[in-house]
Amino acid sequence: MSNNHNQYTIALAGNPNTGKSTLFNLLTGLRQHTGNWTGKTVAHAEGFFDYKGQSYQITDLPGTYSLYSNSADEEVARDFIIFAKPDVTLVVLDATALERNLNLALQVLEMTSQVIVCVNLMDEAKKKGIQIDIHKLSQKLGVPVVPISARNEEGIDQLLDTIDQMVRGDIQTNPLQISYNRAIEEKIEKLVPFVKQVIGDHYPARWIALRLLDGDMSLLQSLQKEPRQFLKEVPHYACNCSTKSI
Amino acid sequence: MTQAKLERLSDAKPGERFRIIKIAIEGTMKRRLLDLGFVPGNEVLVLQKSPLGDPTAYRVSHTTIALRNEESSNIYGERMRNEQQS
Numbered sequence: 001m002s003n004n005h006n007q008y009t010i011a012l013a014g015n016p017n018t019g020k021s022t023l024f025n026l027l028t029g030l031r032q033h034t035g036n037w038t039g040k041t042v043a044h045a046e047g048f049f050d051y052k053g054q055s056y057q058i059t060d061l062p063g064t065y066s067l068y069s070n071s072a073d074e075e076v077a078r079d080f081i082i083f084a085k086p087d088v089t090l091v092v093l094d095a096t097a098l099e100r101n102l103n104l105a106l107q108v109l110e111m112t113s114q115v116i117v118c119v120n121l122m123d124e125a126k127k128k129g130i131q132i133d134i135h136k137l138s139q140k141l142g143v144p145v146v147p148i149s150a151r152n153e154e155g156i157d158q159l160l161d162t163i164d165q166m167v168r169g170d171i172q173t174n175p176l177q178i179s180y181n182r183a184i185e186e187k188i189e190k191l192v193p194f195v196k197q198v199i200g201d202h203y204p205a206r207w208i209a210l211r212l213l214d215g216d217m218s219l220l221q222s223l224q225k226e227p228r229q230f231l232k233e234v235p236h237y238a239c240n241c242s243t244k245s246i
Numbered sequence: 247m248t249q250a251k252l253e254r255l256s257d258a259k260p261g262e263r264f265r266i267i268k269i270a271i272e273g274t275m276k277r278r279l280l281d282l283g284f285v286p287g288n289e290v291l292v293l294q295k296s297p298l299g300d301p302t303a304y305r306v307s308h309t310t311i312a313l314r315n316e317e318s319s320n321i322y323g324e325r326m327r328n329e330q331q332s
Contacts, residue, residue: 066281070274100283100307 014092
């Protein structure tokens with residue numbers, strides 16, 4: 001539990017009601033409510049756990065369908081993934097509504113390559129007769145996919161092992177990149193060098209170029225605020241994010 | 247599927263299926279609708295209208311979402327009348 005330098009950070013992202021908080025409680029052993037008020041986790045929860053001699057700090061991001069609609073909780077989630085740069089972002093999906101959930105997963109894959117996709121509620125899916133080809137999903141997304149049932153504590157060991165391998169650098173991901181139509185791709189190509197010039201290599205340039213093309217003012221505001229704090233320790237980011245959202 | 251035949255989602259009756267073709271809304275609200283599953287090509291089931299007729303509940307990608315007339319009247323597509331039911 002000592003706050004040594006080897007503490008890795010994990011972010012938990014996912015749609016509302018996919019069981020992020022159940023997983024969070026399971027990993028950290030913290031006792032909390034897992035009900036659902038609107039915007040419940042906007043002041044996001046943090047916890048700690050140890051696995052195989054490594055200590056981890058895990059942040060439970062607000063449940064969102066997207067990271068682009070500019071509501072307060074979506075901004076919190078987006079800013080955390082972009083600015084706090086967690087060592088691993090766990091995207092929790094609802095196995096019974098993959099189509100809806102993959103929207104967010106694809107958005108996260110555009111932002112960072114350190115992603116593990118966690119298909120939760122596998123027990124529910126089984127009950128409904130839904131079969132999921134985990135291997136194929138993993139191939140298509142280009143990142144590890146782990147089936148779990150947080151409620152029944154199934155698949156957690158495999159998830160922890162995958163996290164362990166990722167922070168050790170034993171997993172090479174190749175996240176699926178959405179290709180847009182030619183007009184957009186050309187503009188991205190033009191913008192990326194400028195983006196890199198202005199903000200360096202700290203942030204995913206392609207993703208930022210896309211946000212600029214989309215006219216995302218809220219990201220610009222966050223970018224203007226953030227650089228001064230950039231060199232500080234990650235825990236400070238967590239604080240900044242939550243105060244900003246209030 | 248000619249353009250002239252496009253109908254508004256708000257005109258679809260409860261029990262009907264509706265295939266979205268076009269969303270004539272801009273900005274954040276369009277983004278939000280897309281995120282919620284109102285995507286061109288996607289099929290929506292009209293569940294029920296509220297007592298005063300607005301908003302209306304829709305089933306889209308296995309989830310129930312209610313939209314106001316303000317939004318649903320700007321979502322265009324084709325009504326698929328009772329192909330499965332009767």
